Amino acid sequence: MKEIIECIPNVSEGRRSDVINEIVQNLQKTGVKVLDYSSDPDHNRSVITFVGDKETVKKGALQVAKDAVRLIDLTKHHGTHPRMGAVDVIPFVPIKGVTMKDCVEISKEVGKEIAEELNVPVYLYAESATTPQRVKLPNIREGEFEGFFEKIKKPEWKPDFGKPEVHPTAGVVAVGAREFLIAYNINLNTTDLKIAKKIARSIRESSGGLRYIQAKGMELKDKGCVQVSMNILNYKKAPLYRVFEIVKMEAERYGVNVLESELIGLMPMDAALKSLAFYMQFPKLTSDRIVESKIYE
Amino acid sequence: MKEIIECIPNVSEGRRSDVINEIVQNLQKTGVKVLDYSSDPDHNRSVITFVGDKETVKKGALQVAKDAVRLIDLTKHHGTHPRMGAVDVIPFVPIKGVTMKDCVEISKEVGKEIAEELNVPVYLYAESATTPQRVKLPNIREGEFEGFFEKIKKPEWKPDFGKPEVHPTAGVVAVGAREFLIAYNINLNTTDLKIAKKIARSIRESSGGLRYIQAKGMELKDKGCVQVSMNILNYKKAPLYRVFEIVKMEAERYGVNVLESELIGLMPMDAALKSLAFYMQFPKLTSDRIVESKIYE
Numbered sequence: 001m002k003e004i005i006e007c008i009p010n011v012s013e014g015r016r017s018d019v020i021n022e023i024v025q026n027l028q029k030t031g032v033k034v035l036d037y038s039s040d041p042d043h044n045r046s047v048i049t050f051v052g053d054k055e056t057v058k059k060g061a062l063q064v065a066k067d068a069v070r071l072i073d074l075t076k077h078h079g080t081h082p083r084m085g086a087v088d089v090i091p092f093v094p095i096k097g098v099t100m101k102d103c104v105e106i107s108k109e110v111g112k113e114i115a116e117e118l119n120v121p122v123y124l125y126a127e128s129a130t131t132p133q134r135v136k137l138p139n140i141r142e143g144e145f146e147g148f149f150e151k152i153k154k155p156e157w158k159p160d161f162g163k164p165e166v167h168p169t170a171g172v173v174a175v176g177a178r179e180f181l182i183a184y185n186i187n188l189n190t191t192d193l194k195i196a197k198k199i200a201r202s203i204r205e206s207s208g209g210l211r212y213i214q215a216k217g218m219e220l221k222d223k224g225c226v227q228v229s230m231n232i233l234n235y236k237k238a239p240l241y242r243v244f245e246i247v248k249m250e251a252e253r254y255g256v257n258v259l260e261s262e263l264i265g266l267m268p269m270d271a272a273l274k275s276l277a278f279y280m281q282f283p284k285l286t287s288d289r290i291v292e293s294k295i296y297e
Numbered sequence: 298m299k300e301i302i303e304c305i306p307n308v309s310e311g312r313r314s315d316v317i318n319e320i321v322q323n324l325q326k327t328g329v330k331v332l333d334y335s336s337d338p339d340h341n342r343s344v345i346t347f348v349g350d351k352e353t354v355k356k357g358a359l360q361v362a363k364d365a366v367r368l369i370d371l372t373k374h375h376g377t378h379p380r381m382g383a384v385d386v387i388p389f390v391p392i393k394g395v396t397m398k399d400c401v402e403i404s405k406e407v408g409k410e411i412a413e414e415l416n417v418p419v420y421l422y423a424e425s426a427t428t429p430q431r432v433k434l435p436n437i438r439e440g441e442f443e444g445f446f447e448k449i450k451k452p453e454w455k456p457d458f459g460k461p462e463v464h465p466t467a468g469v470v471a472v473g474a475r476e477f478l479i480a481y482n483i484n485l486n487t488t489d490l491k492i493a494k495k496i497a498r499s500i501r502e503s504s505g506g507l508r509y510i511q512a513k514g515m516e517l518k519d520k521g522c523v524q525v526s527m528n529i530l531n532y533k534k535a536p537l538y539r540v541f542e543i544v545k546m547e548a549e550r551y552g553v554n555v556l557e558s559e560l561i562g563l564m565p566m567d568a569a570l571k572s573l574a575f576y577m578q579f580p581k582l583t584s585d586r587i588v589e590s591k592i593y594e
Contacts, residue, residue: 035592266587268589280558280572281555281557285569290565290566291565296593
């Protein structure tokens, strides 16, 4: 594949495995490559991760939306995770050979089709958002499915695509382009949770730290240490090395050292190479210098 | 491809483009992926780089050997690069999903076939060598094509495969498994060539430095600085970060800083991840944590 876009639709079903299987099987038939899907019965929600080129990723996203709208009835849905739609959110992530702008374009095309074909109102979010209030998903989702019947009538919550009428069983959906999210943790050689919490506050955006970083301090009882657990929402603007070096530096003031870094899930090759370039002073180090990339290009 | 082996046959023809093209075209028909080929008219030699799985890489290597033996006559070959065979050397490099042992096995199978089918005596070299004298290619190649008619009669130079009779036009060939070779340079913020030479001596194996490192000091007149120019013959045992940190450390004693790192050609993803793991304290960081690898696996 010369171009790779990742799509991670979240659907509001995490218990009925026949429903999940049907959605995933129909998705696979569209020609995309499904990398992963996982369901949480408590959340009553499933997250599907697939990749494709521009055309197939659009087909795949639309197929998931169609099946979710057909198979899921939010009037009967209960779970601990907030949700506003049968297909709740559809993010598109540029991985290779495509720009963020391309993904914004894709999100708009898919959003338009969902509204027109499925009668589900669409909100563009993240990089695709049309107002500042719609950038962050929790702002859009506030009130959830049940609250949207009123919320949608407000002028500031007029959908980006579709009429301001909530789909009776499938609700509304957020569609948008965003950067790859990296789940990254750093373990510290102390059992003092207060230190991890202080460091988390110093690094995260919400407490005045680095933009694009979410962080909290956690205790790891089994390992006998504490952890700064983070999400990097934009690894291009908040590169891994910078996050690591700041946490390490802040830990040192308490006489605490880094035990190890931990990656949850995956990261793009670019994210790894960008950080290696920092440490080894490569002016630029991109995937076209990596043998495996040449092989697959 | 689940398994990837790289093969880099060197053939003794760098001037007649029709011959090179015929070799490359026949190679492509075997199902391998040709990543690169480059010819040097002064050396009168071409280097072909291709990849495949275990079966196709063997077919590809044998095809190159067949065509080189058929099309190249060493009795009429002149060039600045030493050579002993129409196909001079065939290295196999493990890239993904295969071990060095697998590549040694492949080199033996290919060597056996070349001797039997083409009547060209074969020397196993590098990781495949059967005696310490045969590990390093220059030892085997000493005397070149012309000298081999006498050399091959000595008991210590009995070929690993085939009779001790030099092929009249195609000579002999070295076949073996080795690690990926990384060409890596470090530029320093000084114009004093003596410093680059001193650092090169401190890092390279031949002067008592790190094993698997070849290094020399060079002047970069255009850039107005000097360079420590290196080959890393085994990046698994002499990882990039260690080479970089030692050069940086040695430079500091002269009040000199690293300007930048420079990679010539490609490196395997593993080499990059191994060094990033060092700097960011990942206990382990392998390609299965990289999105692009999951996509292609």
